[in-house]
Amino acid sequence: MLRKLYDWTLSLAARKSAETWLAVIAFVESSVFLVPADVLYLPMTLARPDRAYRYALVATIASVLGGIAGWLLGYYAYEAVAKPVLEFYGKLDDFEALRSGSGAGLILLLLVTSGLSHLPPIKVVTILAGVLAFSLPLFILSAIVARGARFFALAWLLKRYGEPIRHFIEKRLGLIAAAGAAAVILLYLVARYAF
Numbered sequence: 001m002l003r004k005l006y007d008w009t010l011s012l013a014a015r016k017s018a019e020t021w022l023a024v025i026a027f028v029e030s031s032v033f034l035v036p037a038d039v040l041y042l043p044m045t046l047a048r049p050d051r052a053y054r055y056a057l058v059a060t061i062a063s064v065l066g067g068i069a070g071w072l073l074g075y076y077a078y079e080a081v082a083k084p085v086l087e088f089y090g091k092l093d094d095f096e097a098l099r100s101g102s103g104a105g106l107i108l109l110l111l112v113t114s115g116l117s118h119l120p121p122i123k124v125v126t127i128l129a130g131v132l133a134f135s136l137p138l139f140i141l142s143a144i145v146a147r148g149a150r151f152f153a154l155a156w157l158l159k160r161y162g163e164p165i166r167h168f169i170e171k172r173l174g175l176i177a178a179a180g181a182a183a184v185i186l187l188y189l190v191a192r193y194a195f
Contacts, residue, residue, distance in 0.1 A: 018044050022055060023062040030066030030122050031073060032085050037063065041151065045158045052155035056148075063147040064140060067126045071139055074130025082127045091124050098128055107134045108142055115146025
């Protein structure tokens with residue numbers, strides 16, 4: 001099922017309505033959808049490098065709005081809506097573990113790491129932020145920074161290097177993003193415990 005969903009999402013890049021689909025996928029990815037917007041964003045940007053930054057802006061705005069929707073789900077409808085969604089994706093146990101040990105600093109860190117590298121999945125963190133009533137303005141700011149950094153960095157790479165970078169990104173983006181996320185976590189731990 002996951003492969004069919006991935007292939008369907010990838011097929012949207014060839015449509016005239018691809019930009020609208022990018023916004024839809026980026027929005028729902030941040031609150032309830034399993035496939036990341038990158039699956040659609042990468043082929044769209046490679047096909048139209050002149051629109052790389054436009055697509056990055058569309059994906060960033062839609063992703064942030066989807067994150068707000070996830071926050072609202074967590075804040076207002078955890079039991080009725082968000083919990084069944086997390087259960088469906090097999091993320092409820094991870095969510096509950098994060099929920100029991102999360103403070104504002106950890107939530108902010110998770111928003112940055114999930115925004116940059118999908119670790120943990122962004123939908124888990126947006127819902128968690130709502131459940132814990134994390135500051136909505138700070139949530140929005142961190143989502144803009146993290147998601148914007150991801151999409152605009154991809155836009156720059158794809159515009160500058162084109163098709164050859166696509167294979168590198170597809171194979172190693174998770175590793176690169178995870179390394180960046182690990183650096184952010186390390187900085188957080190150093191700042192928290194050293195000062």
